[in-house]
Amino acid sequence: MKKQLFVGLIALLLTQCAVAQDNYTQYVNPLIGTKKMGHTYPGATVPFGAVQLSPDTDTLPYSVNGKYNADVYKYCAGYQYDDPTIVGFSHTHFSGTGHSDLGDFLIMPTTGKLQLNPGTAAQPETGYRSRYSHSSEVATPDYYKVKLEDDNIMAELTTTTRVGVHQYTFPKSDEAHIILDLMHGIYNYDDKNVWTFVRVENDTLVTGFRQTNGWARTRIVYFAMTFSKPIASYGFANFKTYPYKGFYKRFDQSNNFPEMAGEQIRAHFDFKTSENEKLLIKFALSPVSTANAIENLRIETPGNDFATIRKQGEQKWNEELSKIKVETLNKDAKANFYTAMYHAFLSPTVYMDNNNQYKGLDQNVHKADGFTNYTTFSLWDTYRALHPLFNLIQTKRNNDMIKSMLAHQEQSVHKMLPVWSHYANENWCMSGYHSVAVIADAIVKGTNTFDANKALDACIQTANVSYYDGLGEYIKRGYVPDDIRPNSVSTTMEYAFDDWSIAQAAKKLGRMDVYNTFLKRSQNWKNVYDASIGYMRPRLSNGSFRKEFDVLSTNGQGFIEGNAWNYSLFVPQDPEGMIAAMGGEKKFIPHLDSLFTMHLPDKFFEETEDITRDGIIGNYVHGNEPSHHVAYLYNFAHQPWKTQERVRMILKKQYKPDVDGLGGNDDCGQMSAWYIFSTLGFYPFAPGSDDYQLGSPAIKKAILQLENGKTFTIDVKNQGDKNVYVSRVLLNGKEFKGTTLKHSTILGGGVLEFVMSSKH
Secondary structure, three states: OHHHHHHHHHHHHHHHHHHOOOOOOHOOOOOOOOOOOOOOOOEOOOOOOOEEEEEOOOOOOEEEOOOOOOOHHHHHOOOOOOOOOOOOEEEEOOOOOOOOOOOOEEEEOOOOOOOOOOOOOOOOOHHHOEOOOOOHOOOOOEEEEEEEEOOOEEEEEEEEEOOEEEEEOOEEEEEEEEEEOOOOOOOOOOOOOOEEEEEEEOOOOOEEEEOOOOOOEEEEEEEEEEOOOOOEEEEEOOOOOOOOOOHHHHHOOOOOOOEEEOOOOEEEEEEEEEOEEEEEEEEEEOOOOOHHHHHHHHOOOOOOOHHHHHHHHHHHHHHHHHHHHEEEEOOHHHHHHHHHHHHOOOOOEEOOOOOOOEEEOOEEEEOOOOOOOEEEEEHHHOOHHHHHHHHHHHHHHHHHHHHHHHHHHHHHOOOOOOOOOOOOOOOOOOOOOHHHHHHHHHOOOOOOOOOOOOOOHHHHHOOOOOOOHHHHHHHHHHHOOOOOOOOOHHHHHHHHHHHHHHHHHHHOOOOOHHHHHHHHHHHHHHHEOOOOOEEEEEOOOOEOOOOOOOOOOOOOOOOOOOOOHHOOOOOOOOOHHHHHOOOHHHHHHHHHHHHHOOOOOHHHHOOOOOOOOOEEOOEEEOOOOOHOOOOHHHHOOOHHHHHHHHHHHHHHHOOOOOOOOOOOOOHHHHHHHHHHHHOEEHHHHHHEEEEEEOOOOOOOEEEEEEOOOOOOEEEEEEOOOOOEEEEEEEEEEEEEEEEEHHHHEEEEEEEEEEEOOOOO
């Protein structure tokens, strides 16, 4: 009997160890990137969730005295680690963007005298904000906890896909309040709030909506909020008065009146609490209606058990994080890797209700038929590595995201695929039409479940909207003239790459007329290359190159988020042609070497407010995406060992498991996707191709769980911090030559073995 008991205990311990090993959330630190310019948020969300429930540490006006307020840039995600106070917890956030919106429906618990102003960071006692300490702060996937010191309230947050769940532990108080601030928002333009509405349905249910005119110009979000105990009393304050006073004379709306509408509203809901009493709030969002928000709430959170909801969120994260199982040299590397996966799986976000309804680009209600509809498409960033990562390990989601893009195109009056879109709006941000690269990547790799020919037609239509951002001139002349459009060179370069991706999809589908047309367009990069100086250069309508020109400057030189140095290397569709144009390998290699070693003048940093010195290596700007393929260019110049050492250097310098551990904006997961690929040892150099370029893996072992049921294992021998060079590669036990790995090879499953060395 004792022997059986002993065996049983051993089995139990082994089972517990196995469960612990499968808890990938323990390696994730959502606070990474919350300091300086990473622009990540630490709050609760499930993978690709429609709700991002997170603390906001401050809110600043977008402009002061009619001028842009540079300090507002810090708050793209609403939270800055060094701030001493928390204003409240809002339900929508972007992760890692360089511009912002959102910050909807801020909730803040308080006690004592009612205050409906947020106060200031210097004097939080003048409002409802509170001091806090990082010593009480806990951030893990789908869970956030912090003590609000001024009111002695413990705040805990978790979510489902469409519901934010708050649990506040109060002290004993006859004056406990929940503040609902509908004025609050990230990037507060003077006229951002168009209209808000709140309706008290009964003593535990509140509904309403918020309409804003921010980055998204016509955005409406509906909500339904429930309390775990009846409201004792409530009231509203409208912080904008109106000329017509007749209605207000007939009704006193300030206390216990069941509805309020206006541009600038804050509401309060009052309770009496006993010592350590927990108040649960469930807050559901909908893009369509309050009725749908109520349905979302009832379907996703039928009970009031905070711990159960939190556990379900953790399980969702473990399911997603387990798609790549890695062994690393140390715990810091594992934290970096799984936090990168966490950040990569935050967006795009689900944008439809449980009944599949969503608000379309045409502002009508649509129903997603057979797919999950997504929004938050930061495509100028994410087409480079994030969507190729999805295409590899989130194949079904990536297909649904593309179907969402195709629905966007159908609803567009321009019949264009999304450029940078969120919440039924096109922001028209950045250059290019990079949806086509995402679509082409799926078609070429054969992973598409959408109608490939119909999707290609949408790509062709998008690439021929002549009035979009100099596109007509580009089609006519082969370049965007600098005297007609700003950022003319980078726009030309981005268009040329997108055209190449369309050509690759057309070739895959046997549509050779389309292939020939767009392959020719993909060579338009040559039209802005000035061979006399060896750089891309702005070109005027008369065909001449602009005379006043500085290859290091980013200010009005024809480029966006880069300079002539950076963009002269942006020809991923034709690296061999680019190297030849620059004088061949003998001239190109020292030129590329100098990118990483040169010293930039101070004026470079003065001109570029969104880049810190921490994010730059020489003139290589890792925080700006046009450089993300550059380290892999050495492969095309027959010096792969330099790709290997550069990749490992970038990994080490730009990614650290600290609050300021990101060398630039994470940009909706693109920076994280670069880390994931490069750590694994290969990178999607040109999305729209079946090829990856090999680099230098920084893990000991990785197992990719593919959606076709197969696994692809990366096994690294003789790994070490100094062993950055690849001396040998084997695929399924056989010698692997060259630096190009096929996507089809990965999908077939197998083992890719790297043997590392300290010498090349």
